[in-house]
Structure formats: C-alpha cells, structure tokens
Amino acid sequence: MTGEPITLENLASLTAIVPLDLQFRAKDIVAKAKAMAVAAEKHSLNIIFSHNDRGTRFDSELKKHFSAQKHSTLVSGKFYEDAVNSALLRNIAFSKVTTDYLVLLDVDLWLDTDLLKKYFAPVKFGLKAFTILPCLYLSQSGSKALISGKKTAQTLCEDYFSFSRKEFLHLANPSSVIIMLCEDYKSLTGFNTDFIGHGYEDFDFMIRLASKHAQIKTSPDFFDHTTARSPLFAQGFRRELGRLCLSPLIEKDFFLHIFHKKTPESENYYSLRKRNYMLFCKLHQSMTCGSTPKDQTLITEFVETCISLGKSINDYSIYFENKPGHIDRYDTFKRRLKFLMQ
Template sequence: MFTVIIPVDLCQRASDITSKAIKIAQSAESSNIKIIIAHNDRAKKYDDFFLKSLAKFEMVNIISDRFYEEGVNSSILRNIAFNLVDSEHVVLLDVDIWPDFNLIEKYSRRITNNCEPFYILPCLYLTKFGSQQLSSNKLTVQQLKSRFYNFSRKEFLHLASPSSVTIMKTKDYKFIGGFDTDFSGHGYEDFDFLVRLLIHYKKIKSTTDFFVNKTARSPLFLEGFRRHLGEVCLETLIEKDMVFHLYHSKPIDSQYYAARPDNFITFASKHSSLIGDIPSKDSTLITKFVELCNQKKIDIQDYSILFDNKPGHIDRFDTFKRRLKFLMNR
C-alpha cells in the first residue's frame, strides 16, 4: 500500500543515525513495511558499518553511492529513493522519527478511501529524557501522548505541525517534481515541497503575510506560511495523532544548520507569487481550531496544552546541566 523513503548522510551523528535506522528497520521487518533508504556514501568507516548493519533486513532497500560531495542534501537523497517506489502511496520520513507504522497505515487507508489526497502528520519533539523513556519501552506512545496533553514538561520540546512527515500519492510526488535539489543543508526544502503540494490541490491562498517567518512552540500560534501549511493539519491534530521525533544534539558551528538563511531566501524567491493583497483573516490558527472543535462537538478543554505557547520553559530541560546552559543562554 505504501513505501517509506528515508534520506541518510552520516557526515555527522553517524552512530546516532545508524542506531535509529536499525530501529526503523526492525520495526519495518516485523510490520512487513517496505523501506527505501538513499545513503550518501562518504567512504568512511561508519558508512561501511551502516551498510553492514542494515544489510540483513529484507524489507529495507538501500541505494548507496557518492551522490554529492559537499554538505548534506536531503532533497537529492529523497528523489533518488523515490525512483524505486512502486507502491500507490509514498511516506516521507526522517531517520529521527519513531516508527509508528500503524498510524501511517491509518492515514494511507484514508487516502485510499478518498478522505483527503494527502496527510501531514504533527510531530512532537522529545527531550533526551522522553526519547530514552520511549526507546527503552518505559513509556508507550499512548502514555507519552497522555503526558503531553496533561502538561508534563520534561519529556517534550515542542509540537511541529506542519512537519515533514507526509503520506501522499506516489503520482503526486512525481507530478509536482519531487524535492528541489537547490536546497542544501538544513531547512525549507520540506516547506517548498509542501507548498507545491498544496498549490496542486488548491489548498493554499496568497496573503500579505505569507512570508512571515516565525516559529512557535504550539502549532495554533503559527503565522505566515507555517500557518497556511498548518491549517491542513488541523483534522489530524484534533484526533491527537502525531509522530515522535527522537532527541539528538546539534553540532556547534555546523554548516548544515548555517544554511537556513540562504534556504529561506531560495524558498521565498520561488513562491513570491503567494504574496497577495489581502491579509489573513486570522494571523494564527486559534480561531480555526476553536471553530473545528465546535463543529465536531469536541471539548476544547481536552486540548488546553495547545494554547500554551510560552517560550523557553526551563522545566523542559531534563538534566541540571541542560537547565544551567539554558539559564546562562548558551
């Protein structure tokens, strides 16, 4: 029914990425889910170890070569992996996502039943503590979700909606041209892809504030293009369906993350036609979400956590060292 594609480049976090890829492969094997991994082989020891570690999994197909020389280009890798997809649906996944194939299958079935042409799943980012609890089976997915909606702090960083985790028709990936390989390093290649997908289905409008580039801890407070993309995720959000992003550290002075400003310029330049003359009726998604709860006769009190957008909660840091670094602004 669906195939999962995952880009892998081990130029940083090699051990962490390898262990997470093995976990996904194990889950795919037990669930009989086909995974295609495009691996940029830099001919290092960790690349060889990665390939040997994944070779035993029958449900995992690895395409490995030196596809590019410089920094990480996930767009190239996703497009290469997509070339081997022969299923009706394709799922865009990152190696840091906890594998929940039952959830993915649920939304793949909905696409088959013509409920929606695609789904973008909200993604809850876990702290190191939360990731350890999930990975060691001390907490289940349902228990973690329950803690999130009951205002627990130390397991969670923020909820991303939209995220890059997308379930869609394979023919649509091809129709919109796949990922733009001009995006290199971290950021905005997924927003560009999703904007083009929404344009294809006429689910996006031009507004004066389209390129407001603000992040938020809660998806209800998003503005600009994130708000436009987040609007198509509200149905999924209201069902409390989400994937989990496992914690990883960010390298200091990484060229991968330094690419974000240039990638935003590329993104804004490509979609300049979405700057319109009419402002958004509501700059955030709060009103839309409340209206949806009223339509579905859902108690909005069950979603109180989504109205908490306070930045920089120190109690989200699960160790004294991380709290101290936060207080010292380092």
C-alpha cells in the same frame, strides 16, 4: 480524521523513503536506521533508505547491516561531497519505489505503523489527496522512556496533554511526514535539489503539493517565518500549511521525534539556511497576494472546528500554551543549570 476511522490491515501498497547522511552524529543515525529497519521488517512496511556514502567506518557499518533485509532497502552511493542534500536523497530513494503510495519519513522518527495505517487509509481510498502529520519532539528523558519501553507512545501523548514538561521539546506542525500518491511526487518532479544544507526544502515541497490540490491559501504575510511553541500561534506559511494538520491535532495524533544532540551550527550552516530562505521566497512569491486574514494565527479556525465537531476546547489546553521554551525545556538538573549559567 474525525468520526469512525477507516482502517487498513496492512501497509503493502505503501513505501517509506528516508534520507541518510552521516556527516554529523553518525553513530546516532546508524543506530536509528537499524531500529527503523527492524520495525519495518516486523510490520512488513516497505522502506527505502537513500544513503550518501562518505566512506567512513560508520558508512561501512550501515551498508553491512542492510545486506540481508526483506522489506528494507539501502540505496547507497557517493552522490555529493559537501553539505547535506536531503532533497536529492529523497528523489534518489523515490526512483526505487514500486508501490502506488509513499510516506516521507526521517530517520529520527519513532516508526508508528498504527498511525500510518490510520492516515494512509483515506488517501488510499481516495478520500484525501494527501495527509501531513504533526511531529512531537521528545527530550532526552522522553526518548529514553519510549525506547526502553518504560512509556508507550500513547502514554507520552497523555503526558503531553497533562502539561508534563520534561519529556518534550516542542510540537512541529506541520512536519515533513507526508502520505501521498507516487503520481503526485512524479508530477511535482520531487524535491527541489537546489535547497542545500538545512531548511525549507520540505516547506517548498508541501506548498507545491498543496497548491496542486488547491488546498493552501495566499496571504500578504506568507513569508513571515516567525516560529512559535504552540501550533495554534503559527504565522505565515507555517499557519497556512499548519491548517492542513488540524484534523490530526484534534485527533491528538503525532509522530514522535527521538532526541538527538544539536548538530553543530557553523557559519556555513547559517549562510546556507539564509540562502535557502531567499530561494524559498523567490520560488513562491505568488503566494503573497490576497488579503491579510483577520486572525493571523490558527486559533479561531481551531476553536470553530472543535465546536463544529462537538469537541471540548478544554481537552486541548496544551495547544494554547505559547510560553517561550526556556528553562522548562531542559529535562535534567544539569542541563537546567548549564542554561542558567550562560
């Protein structure tokens, strides 16, 4: 998205789908779902929440809130009992979509309708098959500033590029925020519900979507799952998918992720994540063909893109900062002290 952007007056032909499961941090998720619904009503955005009802008082509270909403719909049922299955919940939500386009969102996101309008426009007008947006994760301090109105999304963006630390955790590139045609979702048969628990169902979906439109490259290091703080130091499949987000990175456009306490990481959590990774590798083993790129990161391509667009690399210095996120990622003295005492 460079040059003069195409704009939309409304989002009437777009539906957002959001999975909800209150197995963990129920109070936090209910509050965020309510806030997202309020924002959707305000901006007339169709949004479908798919809710796995575990029969708790929080589940009841959630269902009661959505009994009288115009643009927000709650699809609720006892769809499964054990580990969270976000893939299944997304597919259930999609079955209720009646518009031609959709956007995949998570309940922890700050609903930015201006950003949706900007990146929905080229998809709606046939200039792009789909758009994947980066996501900037806020710390507790940054989240409080945004929710209270002390800072706006634009102000926080400016703080990020000024190397402020206390408001931010990391930048996810890519994220699972995807604007696309409903017809593509159907042709891909949606998300793979064999991915259970946390991890890789979104990467699996993005790879299938990008492959459908011949927009992803193969490489021998494709299954490298090394993570990096900087979006430009991504490797493996994160590099190949991250390449699809270079335009919003250059435009400095991100969705903001509201802070939440870390979900308990049980032995089952780790075993399911490992299982999901193995399934991911099995499903996409054909992506490891070809030759290893000369630059196994996105740095060269990002710099070349900036030069071709007449952009100054100095405006994006924060993207090149790849110091491991240790003490500076803790936004209060108490959390820093707790980290140092471990």
